[in-house]
Amino acid sequence: MKQNKVMQELENEFLKTDLPEFRIGDTLTVHTKVVEGEKERIQMFTGTVIARRGSGLSETIALYRVSYGAGMERVFLLHSPRVAKVEVVKSGKVRKSKLYYIRGASGKAAKIKEQIGTGEDAREEHVVSAGAESSSS
Secondary structure, three states: OOHHHHHHHHHHOOOOOOOOOOOOOOEEEEEEEEEEOOEEEEEEEEEEEEEEEOOHHHOEEEEEEEEOOEEEEEEEEOOOOOEEEEEEEEOEEOOOOOOHHHOOOOHHHHOOEEOOOOHHHHHHHHHHHHHHHHHHO
16 A cells, blocks of 8 residues: 555544535634633634635635734634634635735725525526526527
8 A cells, every 4th residue: 555545544534524615705613722721712713714725634724804903814724623613604705716815905805795595506596597598588
């Protein structure tokens, strides 16, 4: 067996299976475990996904939000034991894989359209309606 396959088998034991399906532009809430002294608590960070990179255990996401007038960006390891839970708050509709342009933007330039409905259902309805329009013309 090749070394790459052995590494993949070892990594598969530690991959999380309860992660929701999300894309770039979605707004997520990431619950992280924070250790302060002997106590441990859960802290939430809500932001827009501006980048997703890597695969397997080393997959990371970058979340961005503006809080009290200052932009904050935080990178999370998706499969880290410190990440307790990931929730999708709302789905965004974007056409790029990296949204770094949002960092310096404000107002309407930083706005992301919300995708209504689930991704596959919305696309199917769009295709069906486009096909119906072309046949009736």
